[in-house]
Every structure is written in structure tokens, then in C-alpha cells.
Amino acid sequence: MTQPSVLVVEDEAPQREVLVYNLEAEGFDVLQATSGDAALDLAREDAPDLILLDWMLPEVSGIEVCRRLKSAADTRAIPVIMISARSEEVDRVRGLETGADDYVVKPYSVVELMARIRTQLRRVRPAxxxxxxxxxxxxxxxxxxxxxxxxxxxxxxxxxxxxxxxxxxxxxxxxxxxxxxxxxxxxxxxxxxxxxxxxxxxxxxxxxxxxxxxxxxxxxxxxxxxxx
Incomplete structure (x- = not known):
């Protein structure tokens, strides 16, 4: 069985590289996108097991990407963990109401993020x-x-x-x-x-x-x- 795949959607290279490094160290198969449109294309074509989605993206925001993912039949079941510097309760609620399965505030603990990822994967990749x-x-x-x-x-x-x-x-x-x-x-x-x-x-x-x-x-x- 191939390892669970995670799509990282982050336009800032340093942040993306840290996520990719830690995910690969945990044995995950990692896909990368730097824009909302690219993320939507990869989600449809490669059907990742989970998506780490930054809120602040160029052109199409992470919130809009999440809304489109959760409204499409072929991608709505993919867990989405929203990552954002927005820490206000209203922002968390907005992210979750848009369809995100979890919401993580920057700066975050990598150990905690990996635990949240495994929790979501346990639901969609129990094997x-x-x-x-x-x-x-x-x-x-x-x-x-x-x-x-x-x-x-x-x-x-x-x-x-x-x-x-x-x-x-x-x-x-x-x-x-x-x-x-x-x-x-x-x-x-x-x-x-x-x-x-x-x-x-x-x-x-x-x-x-x-x-x-x-x-x-x-x-x-x-x-x-x-x-x-």
C-alpha cells in the first residue's frame, strides 16, 4: 500500500519547505501547490488523502479553495486542514463553516500539526x-x-x-x-x-x-x- 498523500498548498517557500520536510520525514507522499488554482487541479487529478491549505493565497484565497473543494463531488471527502495567521474566533468559525475539517493557527507546533494530520487520516485511510x-x-x-x-x-x-x-x-x-x-x-x-x-x-x-x-x-x- 502506498503511503498516505498530503497536498501542501502554501505560496511562501520557507513555510512550504518546512511542511514538506516534516511530512516526508513522517513517511508521507507530498504534493505541492503555490496557488489556489493549482491546488484545485491537483486535488481533482491526484485525489490526495489530505490537504494542508493556507488561508492567504494569491488570486484565489484558501477559503474559496476550501469552498470549491467541499462543493465538488469528487473532492468533498478529502479532509482539509486550514492553516492561517488569523487567530480570531470569527476567523476560525468562518474557516470551519466553509468546510475545513480542522483549523491551525500560525505559528504552530509541528508535532501537534502531525498529530492532527494523523487524526484526519485515521478517518479516510484507516488501513x-x-x-x-x-x-x-x-x-x-x-x-x-x-x-x-x-x-x-x-x-x-x-x-x-x-x-x-x-x-x-x-x-x-x-x-x-x-x-x-x-x-x-x-x-x-x-x-x-x-x-x-x-x-x-x-x-x-x-x-x-x-x-x-x-x-x-x-x-x-x-x-x-x-x-x-
Missing amino acids: SVGEKLEFGDVMINTAEHRVFRDGQELHLGPTEFRLLTTFMERPGRVWSRDQLLDRVWGRDIYVDSRTVDVHIGRLRKALRAATGADDPIRTVRGAGYSLG
Whole structure:
């Protein structure tokens, strides 16, 4: 399973470099944007697991970026932690009411920020913290790397395991082939998108073989795949 990805949206280079350094030191896959428009594009294309969003950005403000992210179906589930020098209660309330999942005031403790990031990721990437995942009669014990369907253990290859984990972390979400490639294989590895179809086929076969139950993976024509 690839490491959780964090999109850092900060136009001031020193602040951005500190965030990137500490995130990478914690093992996160880091994306960077220096403007609101770039952040919106990256959020749509790369589907990061979490966004650190500075309030004060050129042209499109962080508040407006947050509003657009939370109003779009394909990005509204991504946790947003707003970072701002604005410490007044009215500013915190405005940030949270716009849709931010958390609000951190500058200057902040890096240790505390990392704890807040892990708290948000625990909600959207439970597998990254070793939690069990369940959907219908399928259960994944991520800590032990074991999969069960209707109580029977399935034997999956490592790629099929990562695919199923990705689907079960966000049931109902439609994943494009490119998004699955980034999530399961990683951004730095070139794999033909047709490879996704091959491994989806293997996963489906394994899920059906155990109990003869229906295939829980749905093909969404022209879009990708979804669980349930």
C-alpha cells in the first residue's frame, strides 16, 4: 500500500519547505501547490488523502479553495486542514463553516500539526494505522494482512490486497484507472493502465471463488471501478 498523500498548498517557500520536510520525514507522499488554482487541479487529478491549505493565497484565497473543494463531488471527502495567521474566533468559525475539517493557527507546533494530520487520516485511510476494514461480508485485517469473505480466508496477491484495501477504505467511490495506478502502484512507477484491469479481474475471481457470492466490484463505464 502506498503511503498516505498530503497536498501542501502554501505560496511562501520557507513555510512550504518546512511542511514538506516534516511530512516526508513522517513517511508521507507530498504534493505541492503555490496557488489556489493549482491546488484545485491537483486535488481533482491526484485525489490526495489530505490537504494542508493556507488561508492567504494569491488570486484565489484558501477559503474559496476550501469552498470549491467541499462543493465538488469528487473532492468533498478529502479532509482539509486550514492553516492561517488569523487567530480570531470569527476567523476560525468562518474557516470551519466553509468546510475545513480542522483549523491551525500560525505559528504552530509541528508535532501537534502531525498529530492532527494523523487524526484526519485515521478517518479516510484507516488501513494506514492498522485498523480492520469491513464491507458487507468482506473483512480485511490490515495489521495481519489477511482477508476474509463470509468467514472464509481469501488468498490474494499483494497487488490485489492493495486494490481491495483501497476500495474498502472508500466504498462507493469511483476510482479511475490512473487514480488506482497512483494509489496502488505509486506515482513513480510506470505501469500500463490495462494492468489495472488484469488485477481487478484477479481480485474479482478471488472474491467470487471463496463463497460463490456476487461480485462486489462495479465497473463504471467510462469512469473506472467502484466497490458496491
